[in-house]
Amino acid sequence: MSTSMVATLPLPQSPPLSSDSDNDSPTRDHHHVDHSSSIFQSYLSHSSTVSTSQHDLIKIQSFLISSRSGALSCLICLERIKPTDPTWSCTSRCFALFHLLCIQSWAHQSTTLATLRATSRAAIPDENSIVWPCPKCRVEYLKSQTPKNYYCFCGKLEDPPRDPWILPHSCGEICGQALRNNCGHFCLLLCHPGACPSCPKLVKTKCFCGKLEDVKRCGFKNFSCNGVCRKFLECGVHRCGEICHEGDCPPCREKGVYRCQCGRVKMERQCCERHFRCENACDKILGCGKHGCERGCHEGECGECPFQGKRTCPCGNRIYEGMACDVTVPLCGATCNKMLSCGFHRCPERCHHGPCIETCRIVVMKSCRCGSLKKQVPCYQDLTCERKCQKMRDCGRHACKRRCCNGECPPCSEICDRKLRCRNHKCPAPCHRGACAPCPLMVSISCSCGTTHFEVPCGTEAEQKPPKCPKPCRIPRLCRHASSGKPHKCHYGACPPCRLICDEEYPCRHKCKLRCHGPIPPPIPEFTLKPKKKKSNYQTELTPGVPCPPCSELVLRSCVGHHIGAERMIVCSNRAEFSCENLCGNPLPCGNHYCTYVCHALAHHISKSDGISRGESCEKCTLPCEKERHPTCPHPCPLPCHQGECPPCKALIKRSCHCGAMVHVFECKYFNSMSKEEQIAVRSCRGPCHRKLPNCKHLCPETCHPGPCPSPDKCFKKVTVRCGCQTLKREWLCEDVQSAYLQAGCDPKDISRNQYGFGLLPCDSDCKSKVKVSDAELQLRKSKLVEEKEPDTENNVTKRRRRRQRVQEDKNISTLQKIVSAIRRILLLLIIAVIITTLAYFGYKGLMWLSDWMNEVETHQRRRRYPAI
Numbered sequence: 001m002s003t004s005m006v007a008t009l010p011l012p013q014s015p016p017l018s019s020d021s022d023n024d025s026p027t028r029d030h031h032h033v034d035h036s037s038s039i040f041q042s043y044l045s046h047s048s049t050v051s052t053s054q055h056d057l058i059k060i061q062s063f064l065i066s067s068r069s070g071a072l073s074c075l076i077c078l079e080r081i082k083p084t085d086p087t088w089s090c091t092s093r094c095f096a097l098f099h100l101l102c103i104q105s106w107a108h109q110s111t112t113l114a115t116l117r118a119t120s121r122a123a124i125p126d127e128n129s130i131v132w133p134c135p136k137c138r139v140e141y142l143k144s145q146t147p148k149n150y151y152c153f154c155g156k157l158e159d160p161p162r163d164p165w166i167l168p169h170s171c172g173e174i175c176g177q178a179l180r181n182n183c184g185h186f187c188l189l190l191c192h193p194g195a196c197p198s199c200p201k202l203v204k205t206k207c208f209c210g211k212l213e214d215v216k217r218c219g220f221k222n223f224s225c226n227g228v229c230r231k232f233l234e235c236g237v238h239r240c241g242e243i244c245h246e247g248d249c250p251p252c253r254e255k256g257v258y259r260c261q262c263g264r265v266k267m268e269r270q271c272c273e274r275h276f277r278c279e280n281a282c283d284k285i286l287g288c289g290k291h292g293c294e295r296g297c298h299e300g301e302c303g304e305c306p307f308q309g310k311r312t313c314p315c316g317n318r319i320y321e322g323m324a325c326d327v328t329v330p331l332c333g334a335t336c337n338k339m340l341s342c343g344f345h346r347c348p349e350r351c352h353h354g355p356c357i358e359t360c361r362i363v364v365m366k367s368c369r370c371g372s373l374k375k376q377v378p379c380y381q382d383l384t385c386e387r388k389c390q391k392m393r394d395c396g397r398h399a400c401k402r403r404c405c406n407g408e409c410p411p412c413s414e415i416c417d418r419k420l421r422c423r424n425h426k427c428p429a430p431c432h433r434g435a436c437a438p439c440p441l442m443v444s445i446s447c448s449c450g451t452t453h454f455e456v457p458c459g460t461e462a463e464q465k466p467p468k469c470p471k472p473c474r475i476p477r478l479c480r481h482a483s484s485g486k487p488h489k490c491h492y493g494a495c496p497p498c499r500l501i502c503d504e505e506y507p508c509r510h511k512c513k514l515r516c517h518g519p520i521p522p523p524i525p526e527f528t529l530k531p532k533k534k535k536s537n538y539q540t541e542l543t544p545g546v547p548c549p550p551c552s553e554l555v556l557r558s559c560v561g562h563h564i565g566a567e568r569m570i571v572c573s574n575r576a577e578f579s580c581e582n583l584c585g586n587p588l589p590c591g592n593h594y595c596t597y598v599c600h601a602l603a604h605h606i607s608k609s610d611g612i613s614r615g616e617s618c619e620k621c622t623l624p625c626e627k628e629r630h631p632t633c634p635h636p637c638p639l640p641c642h643q644g645e646c647p648p649c650k651a652l653i654k655r656s657c658h659c660g661a662m663v664h665v666f667e668c669k670y671f672n673s674m675s676k677e678e679q680i681a682v683r684s685c686r687g688p689c690h691r692k693l694p695n696c697k698h699l700c701p702e703t704c705h706p707g708p709c710p711s712p713d714k715c716f717k718k719v720t721v722r723c724g725c726q727t728l729k730r731e732w733l734c735e736d737v738q739s740a741y742l743q744a745g746c747d748p749k750d751i752s753r754n755q756y757g758f759g760l761l762p763c764d765s766d767c768k769s770k771v772k773v774s775d776a777e778l779q780l781r782k783s784k785l786v787e788e789k790e791p792d793t794e795n796n797v798t799k800r801r802r803r804r805q806r807v808q809e810d811k812n813i814s815t816l817q818k819i820v821s822a823i824r825r826i827l828l829l830l831i832i833a834v835i836i837t838t839l840a841y842f843g844y845k846g847l848m849w850l851s852d853w854m855n856e857v858e859t860h861q862r863r864r865r866y867p868a869i
Contacts, residue, residue, distance in 0.1 A: 063097075063193045063454075073460040075135050075438035076102040078421050080463070083168035086150035086159075094137035095194035097169075100150050107132040107146040109434050117394050135438045154191045167192070183218050209244040222246060235271050262297040290326050315351040342379050369406040395431035422459025449474055449490045466491075479518025495521050502548060508572055510553045517549060550574070561585075561599035577601065590621040590641040631672045657685035658706045680706055696734050697753050713738065723761040730761060 063072075072081040076098055081087060086100035098106075110132035118129070131140040152160040157171035166172040167190070175187035179199045187196035198219020206213045207225035216223055229240040233252040240249040251272035259266050260278040269276065282293040288305035295302065307325035312318065313332040320329060336347035340360045347356040359380035366383040367374045373385040389405030392398070395412040402409065416427040422439040429437065439458040446453030447469035456464050469490035477485055481500045488496060498516035505511050550573030559566045559580035566580035584595035586602075595618035602617070625637035627646050637646040649668040656663050662685040671679065689700035691709055698717045700709040715734035722729045732740075740760050741748045748756075 063095075072097055073457050073464075074099045074102050075457050076106055078438075078457070078460055080460075084162050087169050088147045088150075089153060089169075089193055090134045090137060090139065092134065092137065092139040094134065094139075096134070096136040097193065098135065100147060103135075103147060106135060107141070107143075111143045111146075113394075113433055133437075136440055138437070152191050153193050156191070166190075169193075179219065181219075185218060207244050208246050211244075233271075235274075238271060260297050261299045264297075288325050313351055314353050317351070345379060369404045372404075393431075394433060396433045397431055420459070422457070424458055447490050451490070475521045478521055479516050481516055481518075504548050506548070506551045506572075508551050508553075510551045510572060512548045512551075514549065514552070559599050560601040563599060566599070584618060586618050588618060588621045591643050592626075592641055593621050593623065595619055631669075633668055633672055635668055655683050657683055657704050659685065659687075659689045659691050659700075659704045661685055661687065661690050661704070695738055695748050697756060698734060719757045721757040721760045723763045723767060724759045725763055725767050726758070727763065727767045728761045732757070732760075 073079065074081055075096060079099070081097060081099065087097050088100050088103045089095055089097045111130050114130045114132075128142065130143045132143065132146070133140050150159050151157065152169060152171035154171065154173070154175045154177060156173065156176075160169060160171050162168070163172065170191040173191055175189050175191055175196060177187045177196055179185050179187060179196055181199075183199050183201075185199045185201050188200070189197070199217065201218040202215055203218050203221055204213065205216050205221040205223070207223055209225065209227065209229045209231060211227060212225040214223070224244040224246070227244050229242050229244055229249060231240045231249055232238075233240055233249055235252045235254075238252050238254050242250065252270070254271040255268060256271060256274070257266055257268050258274040258276070260276055262278065262280070262282060264280060265278040267276070277297040280297060282295050282298060282302060284293045284302050285291075286293060286302060286305045288308060291305050291307065293302035305325050311320045311323055311329050313320075313329055315332060315334060315336045315338065317334050318332040323329070331351045331353075334351055336349050336351055336356060338347045338356050339345075340347055340356060341358065342360040345360050345362050349356070360378070362379045363376050364379050365374060365376050368383050368385045370385065370387060370389065372387050373383065375383055377383050384404040386403060389400035389402050389409060391400050391405070391407070391409055393400055393409050393412040395414070395416075398412050398414055400409040412431040414431040416429050416431050416436060418427050418436055420427055420436055420439045422441075425439050425441065427436040441458040442455040443458050443461040444453055444455050445461060445464055445466060447467050449469060449471060451471055452467040452469040454467055471490045472487050473490050473495060475495055476482060477495070477498065479485075479498045481498050485498055485500065497520055498518065500516050502512040502514055502516055551571070553572040554569045555572050556567050557570045557578075559568070560577045561580065561582070561584055563580050563582055563585075566582060568578065568580075570578070579599040582599050584597045584599055586595045587593075588595060597616075597619050600616045621641045623641045625639050625641050625646055627637060629635075629637065629646050629649060633649045633651075635649050635651045639646070649672075651668045652665055653668050653671060654663050654665055655671070658680075664683060666682070671682075674682065683706075685704045687704055689702050689704055689709060691700045692698070693700060693709060693712045693715055695712050696715050696717075698715050701716075702709060713735060715738070717734045718731045719734050719737045720729055721732045721737065737757055737760065738748045741751065744760075
């Protein structure tokens with residue numbers, strides 16, 4: 001097939017399917033039509049048998065579908081491969097696609113680990129021995145083959161640009177790589193991933209048996225004619241009875257009677273096993289006439305006697321000629337000196353018949369494999385110690401634990417058994433270092449009809465999008481618009497709901513204006529990729545004839561309290577009554593207040609939704625009575641809010657008399673019904689006023705009266721008046737004393753009671769003489785006291801001074817005691833500090849001595865266990 005033939009292949013146009021589902025994009029006319037089936041049809045239709053080339057071609061087609069749907073994932077990082085990401089694909093077996101950075105990191109880690117393993121075994125790493133495997137097929141690549149640049153699939157173009165009209169990571173040119181089997185032709189497909197398909201050229205070729213000649217594709221020129229082969233088998237007598245086959249014919253299985261090589265035994269055997277040997281010895285007399293043939297069953301002559309000609313002693317030091325074959329060769333008596341089986345020592349015995357000793361018993365100094373033990377042992381005996389190797393194996397997780405290891409620890413025999421990145425399987429490889437290889441399993445994702453499918457790596461199926469299938473959906477609709485609905489494309493999961501208007505009439509004469517709400521077919525379980533930890537919102541059992549939802553038309557409806565202006569627009573099917581959230585406002589039975597409840601239905605109201613009386617009575621007035629009483633009274637009415645007049649107030653009130661000496665108790669009704677004059681008269685105690693006059697210290701002499709006391713300046717009480725030296729005294733009226741103080745410029749209110757009337761009388765001559773006499777007597781008294789006190793100053797100390805002296809002595813004593821107690825405390829603290837320091841010092845010394853003693857004991861124990869060290 002030439003390039004023009006590939007370019008001019010017919011592109012079948014699938015009929016456009018109009019769909020009313022939500023999944024259809026408004027730009028679906030710009031999507032590319034999938035022509036992969038028409039391109040590969042010529043490759044897949046020529047042979048009825050499935051071959052390796054067909055599997056490779058299916059892989060290429062699956063890759064194209066996956067790339068178009070964005071389902072390609074890197075097996076190393078498990079991230080989605082974008083069309084603009086630099087990539088690398090395996091060119092040996094699996095043709096898997098990886099991120100360029102991921103495969104470079106993978107190769108670097110693998111080669112580094114191989115270098116470390118070679119270094120740990122004291123080996124010089126060779127560039128040809130350091131390899132890294134493909135993460136999927138495990139094909140090994142040399143270190144020099146580590147990808148460094150980003151190339152297209154065919155390897156012609158470096159850093160291929162992003163083009164929306166060609167396959168991502170492709171150069172868009174013809175592949176041109178040599179096809180398999182070196183047929184001399186080249187791949188004519190555009191740059192593609194994976195292996196190239198078989199050669200499509202037409203050539204004349206023969207079948208395997210060579211009987212039939214036919215024109216076949218070059219990639220499939222080896223074919224079978226399905227006839228009997230009839231080729232001569234290896235025996236040259238019988239012919240092959242198999243169907244025309246590839247390769248050599250099988251061995252001949254025809255049975256017959258055949259003799260053994262010596263001709264003594266006959267046996268029925270297959271033709272391919274006709275040459276056999278019996279178990280009998282030959283025992284024919286040799287040419288010497290003295291010995292028999294010791295060979296088994298054989299063909300031809302037995303040969304000459306092996307004991308004729310030159311003969312030597314057993315050790316080979318002496319040669320004998322002309323000796324008869326039946327005479328035993330004598331021993332030479334020299335040392336045998338043959339090399340023993342050890343390869344180092346020779347046989348020390350004299351010349352002898354038969355083999356030398358099997359085990360060399362010469363004592364030599366040997367060391368064990370790990371080199372930790374040296375000992376003299378016989379040469380044939382291997383020396384091993386009991387020391388376990390603690391070196392980590394190549395996995396870096398487990399120790400060697402092998403007894404007397406020579407340093408070349410074997411690979412770890414444990415199973416890795418770590419969770420792979422797919423989170424579904426565990427690593428089955430032996431325990432290893434570094435990250436585990438990606439999960440090699442692939443998961444197939446297909447559409448509901450199964451026509452379109454692609455494979456993704458295990459672990460990435462939950463993040464993949466379902467494939468888009470251009471074929472129509474095969475599931476019929478279950479709603480009432482099944483005949484008039486438009487078809488839709490094959491999809492993943494449940495069918496999309498119907499988009500037509502329901503238009504069914506309700507009992508209220510409105511029509512349903514919603515989209516069709518009939519049932520939808522359930523999803524097909526085997527083609528539904530269920531997301532993790534999510535439940536399907538679709539019903540599993542649906543039947544046609546699902547009723548329409550309630551009427552959604554808006555109507556004007558008043559509140560339950562029938563308030564004006566509180567109407568609302570409510571859905572027609574909603575029969576529930578509402579409250580306008582205003583106050584009820586209906587008058588209460590008390591006739592004084594109104595209902596303060598939020599708008600509610602009255603007790604006689606019948607609900608429209610179910611016809612049951614659901615009204616609520618207005619609140620009961622619990623407020624106290626707030627009416628004004630007649631006559632006016634400060635006490636509230638004890639009854640709750642009521643109709644009519646309030647009852648008379650019978651509360652008791654207290655009122656003091658005018659002077660404050662007595663408290664009267666009256667009934668509120670009785671007291672408030674009096675006039676003001678009667679209330680004043682009733683409150684009087686009819687006793688003395690007992691109130692203090694404002695200008696003097698005397699009480700009011702009037703009878704208990706309201707208001708201020710009358711004529712406070714005219715007090716007729718007698719007051720004793722004295723001179724300044726209190727020698728003269730007189731009795732004046734209180735009003736005269738007040739006038740005297742006012743004349744003197746003093747306010748009588750500011751004079752205390754004890755000084756009231758003092759100093760108003762002037763002193764006369766008698767007052768002055770008495771003052772002089774009293775002064776002279778005072779001088780005489782003072783001189784006598786001084787004379788009397790001079791001789792007895794020490795004994796006549798006053799009590800106050802003695803008390804002061806005692807207090808001072810007590811203070812001195814207490815101060816001394818405080819000093820002594822402080823000194824004692826300081827000494828006690830010093831003694832405690834010295835004791836603690838001493839204990840710490842000797843304790844530290846003791847611990848150091850104990851540590852040295854334990855170290856010596858441990859050293860002695862080590863010397864006993866390992867005397868060589």
